[in-house]
Amino acid sequence: MSTPHSADVLAAFRDFVARLDELDPQAPMAGELTVGLGDATERLPLRLPVARALTEALRGYHDPRERGNCAHCAGGRLDDDFVCRSCGIVNGLFGQTIARFVTDGQTPRQPELGGPRGISDGTLGD
Helix, strand or coil, rough: CCCHHHHHHHHHHHHEEEEEEHHHCCCCCEEEEEEECCCCCEEEEEEHHHHHHHHHHHHCCCCCCCEEEEECCCCEEECCCCCEEECCCCCCHHHHHHHHHHHHHHCCCCCCCCCCCCCCCCCCCC
């Protein structure tokens, strides 16, 4: 069953191909692009410039949810807090800074005695 969303996707492919074909209608054919969503199917001529543009667009796309791979286990994906979904390690300087900040906020540290001058009462000596 087609949905309004699938109609939008098919229309986007159709418009993309038509827009690029107008620039070079005599470009060599690379094949045919067939996209099917639900019960709707779109068959589009795939000229070489369109094939190149689609390849570049698909390889160059960066999903805003993508946070990269784990530097520790090299295979896990990072969540929004830069924590590896596989090994649980916080990644990167930013992620480690956030983790340290969160940890500091949850467990209050005892102030260290001995200020800048090494005076044990915690004052500056005045």
